[in-house]
Amino acid sequence: MSVASRASRSAEGLKVLAVDDEPPALDELAFLLGRDERVESVRTCGSAAEALRILQAESFDVVLLDIAMPGLSGLDLAQVLRQFREPPAVVFITAHAHHAVEAFDLRAVDYLLKPVHEERLREAIGRVRDEAGVADHDEQMPVELGGVTRFVRRSDVRYASAQGDYVRLHTATGNPLVRMSLSALEQRWADRGFVRIHRSILVSLAHVDEVRLAGARPVVVVDGAELPVSRRHLPDVRGLLRRTRSGVGEP
Numbered sequence: 001m002s003v004a005s006r007a008s009r010s011a012e013g014l015k016v017l018a019v020d021d022e023p024p025a026l027d028e029l030a031f032l033l034g035r036d037e038r039v040e041s042v043r044t045c046g047s048a049a050e051a052l053r054i055l056q057a058e059s060f061d062v063v064l065l066d067i068a069m070p071g072l073s074g075l076d077l078a079q080v081l082r083q084f085r086e087p088p089a090v091v092f093i094t095a096h097a098h099h100a101v102e103a104f105d106l107r108a109v110d111y112l113l114k115p116v117h118e119e120r121l122r123e124a125i126g127r128v129r130d131e132a133g134v135a136d137h138d139e140q141m142p143v144e145l146g147g148v149t150r151f152v153r154r155s156d157v158r159y160a161s162a163q164g165d166y167v168r169l170h171t172a173t174g175n176p177l178v179r180m181s182l183s184a185l186e187q188r189w190a191d192r193g194f195v196r197i198h199r200s201i202l203v204s205l206a207h208v209d210e211v212r213l214a215g216a217r218p219v220v221v222v223d224g225a226e227l228p229v230s231r232r233h234l235p236d237v238r239g240l241l242r243r244t245r246s247g248v249g250e251p
Helices: 005-011 023-034 048-057 074-081 095-104 118-131 182-192 234-244
Strands: 014-019 039-045 063-064 089-094 109-113 140-147 148-153 159-163 166-170 194-198 201-204 210-212 219-222 225-228
Touching: 014 023, 014 048, 014 118, 023 039, 023 063, 023 118, 039 048, 048 074, 063 074, 063 118, 074 089, 089 118, 095 234, 109 118, 159 182, 182 194, 182 201, 194 225, 194 234, 201 219, 201 225
Parallel strands: 014 039, 014 063, 063 089, 089 109
Antiparallel strands: 140 148, 159 166, 159 201, 194 201, 210 219, 219 225
């Protein structure tokens, strides 16, 4: 479903498909969804294969999808849904936190751990509406720290730097690594205020303190760090700053 279509439907109420091979968990999920005034209708099914048949015949705004199921897994189904002309939003529900990175790669709107609590489910539904254009939700990036999956908010990322096959996210509280390319992150966050200033650096314009583009060593200052601007990216940086941060220390 296109962003415009989902935005239109989100104003009326969301049409939800819930998928889980455990009937008690599925019944509880349907009950909680039914209590949310933003949800117009809920349909349930017990396997990813059945869900695929339903989705090929009927449109939904969001699929709440268990990951570990016999046969076709939730991750497998999400891969298939990405090929749809108008795919629904996907929220993964699982007992296993280690799937979070794969869920991020599949552009899931949210990732809920079992047992699902009503407040957390309501937050996920809110993010689905945000994704549809009702508001701009603050995406969370899953990172592995000491064998534990944690989440870093996009708004907390000052800048990102390439580290081989990884990207290091620089925040006020730490600099975790995520396994993806800087180009992939640039594409994902291009419309969220991030700009490439160097082949190895992606900067959040919201966190830029100073810009010095004149002279032999152009730099952008973020939290006291002087980040180099390459000559290749200099014209793009000038243009973006002119449009989005008028008046910020640019000569």
